[in-house]
Amino acid sequence: xxxxxxxxxxxxxxxxxxxxxxxxxxxxxxxxxxxxxxxxxxxxxxxxxxxxxxxxxxxxxxxxxxxxxxxxxxxxxxxxxxxxxxxxxxxxxxxxxxxxxxxxxxxxxxxxxxxxxxxxxxxxxxxxxxxxxxxxxxxxxxxxxxxxxxxxxxxxxxxxxxxxxxxxxxxxxxxxxxxxxxxxxxxxxxxxxxxxxxxxxxxxxxxxxxxxxxxxxxxxxxxxxxxxxxxxxxxxxxxxxxxxxxxxxxxxxxxxxxxxxxxxxxxxxxxxxxxxxxxxxxxxxxxxxxxx
DNA sequence: ATCAGAGCCTGCCAGC
DNA sequence: TGCTGGCAGGCTCTGA
Numbered sequence: 001x002x003x004x005x006x007x008x009x010x011x012x013x014x015x016x017x018x019x020x021x022x023x024x025x026x027x028x029x030x031x032x033x034x035x036x037x038x039x040x041x042x043x044x045x046x047x048x049x050x051x052x053x054x055x056x057x058x059x060x061x062x063x064x065x066x067x068x069x070x071x072x073x074x075x076x077x078x079x080x081x082x083x084x085x086x087x088x089x090x091x092x093x094x095x096x097x098x099x100x101x102x103x104x105x106x107x108x109x110x111x112x113x114x115x116x117x118x119x120x121x122x123x124x125x126x127x128x129x130x131x132x133x134x135x136x137x138x139x140x141x142x143x144x145x146x147x148x149x150x151x152x153x154x155x156x157x158x159x160x161x162x163x164x165x166x167x168x169x170x171x172x173x174x175x176x177x178x179x180x181x182x183x184x185x186x187x188x189x190x191x192x193x194x195x196x197x198x199x200x201x202x203x204x205x206x207x208x209x210x211x212x213x214x215x216x217x218x219x220x221x222x223x224x225x226x227x228x229x230x231x232x233x234x235x236x237x238x239x240x241x242x243x244x245x246x247x248x249x250x251x252x253x254x255x256x257x258x259x260x261x262x263x264x265x266x267x268x269x270x271x272x273x274x275x276x277x278x279x280x281x282x283x284x285x286x287x288x289x290x291x292x
Numbered sequence: 293a294t295c296a297g298a299g300c301c302t303g304c305c306a307g308c
Numbered sequence: 309t310g311c312t313g314g315c316a317g318g319c320t321c322t323g324a
Contacts, residue, residue: 009317069318087317088302105302124301126318166295175319183317272297273317 010085012149012180013223015069018091022118023064025093026073029112031056041107041122042129045137054131055108056081067142068149068179080138086126092119142179149180149220154210161201168204169197170271172216181216183273184251185223189215191250196282197270222247250276 010018034055036042042050053059059075066072071083071091083091094100096115108120108129120129132138147156157178161171171177172186181189190197192215195208204212226247249259254267258278267276 011318084318086301086319122301123303124317126301164294170295173318271295274315 009087009182009184010069010089011182011185011223012069012220013185013227015066015071015085015180016150016224017227018085019064019066019071022071022091022093025095025116026061026064026110026112026118028060029114029116030060031058031075031110032113033057033111035109035111036107036129037109038107038125041125042131044131046131046133050129050131054079054081055110055129066148068145068175069182070142070145070179072138074135074138078134080132080135082130082132082138082141083120084127084130086122086124086128088124089120089122089127092121093117094119145175145179146177147179149178149185149216152178152213152216154206154213157213158204158206158209162204162209164201166201167198167270168195168201168212169273169275171201173271173273178216180220183275184248185216185219186273187251187276188219188249191278191282192219194282196284197268197275197277198284250278252276 034052034057036050036052036055039049042054044050044054056073056075056079059077059079061073062076063074064071065074069084071085073081073083075081083089085091094117100106100109100117100119103121105123105125106119106121107125110118112118122128132141146152146160160177161168161174164171169186169190172181172189173183187197189212193208193211195204195212250265253265254274254276256265257263258265258281261278261280263278263280265276265278267274269275
């Protein structure tokens, strides 16, 4: 198994793809040795410096879970380590006998019984590791996040965002509303559901929240499917991580034609983020129903 | 109580 | 060719 988080920004689909690659390589394995190369990359919620046993050294991995963009490694003895990939994080599982590629910015390495290993690399260091006190803290931490993007419903979205005057795009980026949606999939979902990114959250009708939630789930699922197929091509680890951009309807396409109406996609900044939308397909104000 | 903005960090790319 | 400045963005903190 050779797993790579592609060059794209890790959002929910990328993290889920990583999880699916790591789980079979780690679950049931004893962590024989864990090395932290950058001590400031790991934080203990109990305070104090992170030691190898905090990185699960000496423990058997029971599960690799995900909520939103966060990954959790849960050991059989109850130790819990959370990983976030940030902007540029890559978690790779290397099969026994596979020599780790020479690379910079590797902050942590886990050596498993049987010879496999896992490498955490993150050039920009927006990601990190968090040592929790146990599973209860993990559940508490994750309960502060919104429902996972793969399962979000329109009702849940509306409940958590409904009264806000903030732009709907900013609300989608808020992890306490829905967990796992980042800049790319926020734009994609808004385009799919034909909602203008600057609409105030409270101006959306219930049907629009339903359609938005469905678009989020659909977009994320499609991206996971695409990553999976990309990964399969990756066995030889020769080329690029595949044209991940190819599947995006709007993200990164400002100035190019809309796939729906062939009009020109526009770009702007919303909540400090590059935002692309189609002025015709995503009108700012609701079109009045015709002929009524 | 909300929300906007700054700051963190490096890689990449356009422009000189 | 080599430098430089701007941009990319998830998340936390600060201050309005």
